[in-house]
Amino acid sequence: MISIAITGASGFLGKNIVKKLAEKYELSMLLRNPIVGYEQFFHQYDLTxxxxxxxxLQNIDVLIHCAARVHIMDDVSNNPLDDYREVNTKGTLNLARQAVDAGIKRFIFISSIKVNGESTQLNKPFKFDDQRSPEDFYGQSKSEAEEQLLKLAEETGLEVVIIRPTLVYGPGVKANFALLLNLVSKGLPLPFGCIKDNKRSLVSVDNLVDLIVTCIDHPKAANQVFLVSDDNDVSTCEMVQQMAKAFGKSQWQLPIPTACYRLAGKSLGKEDVINRLLGSLQVDISHTKEMLGWKPPQTLEEGFKQTADAFLQNKLKD
Incomplete structure (x- = not known):
């Protein structure tokens, strides 16, 4: 049986990976604190x-590295780039070197699409072999980690697998996706009717976990970069429609012109937020599918329904 160690097991993605792996693989969790019910798998670990x-790491075959200093909106750190590098670059490389010393064969690094950049032109998606072009400190720290991991792989023979997810959603999702879910669940018309000329790639946590599991022992995954999505890009308007459908709510949206959003963003100093709302960020996953013989097992519609059902169940508990 393949033995696997995972960092970040207490996070949104990590919890879903653990659920998938616990019954099939020998599992070790590298965490600051143990997770209730999984204490026997716990080993003390701090990213810094x-x-x-x-x-x-003894007798471990594969290490899945999910832990990171995540992207923070309006970061107030005095030295944010140094803070991101300390965890996401230096911490990752230190862990990878320890993996080499322990004889671990494969290191799966959960990176970010931010390594490619923040946006794409419509229907001109990022590709796996595009030049790295991060635009923020988080993306830069992940990009530097990728480069150093691949260099370490050349020097030591460690098999490095890099996965760059787009926006990940699923049951228990937080942040802006959860805020939008809450608004849509109320069944009120939302002002996104005119935001139809953009496209965004999303990935359900089930699809991302399935790809990670595929990469555990796939012979062609070694030293590759994989982009991942649901393979069904949607505009902001379409995304809200799919959410409403998942909730069984009205799908009508107010046709507020995009020029009004841009004016509001400029007036409030929130142009970056508006650009994300109106802009595109697409990925081409053809390399992932062809190299691994993989395709997303869950459709976007199924993923949204699963996420909406879990959201409603959690609201009933509150």
Missing amino acids: KGLSDNKA
């Missing part, structure tokens, strides 16, 4: 300090 020794 690493592991105190390599015992937690």
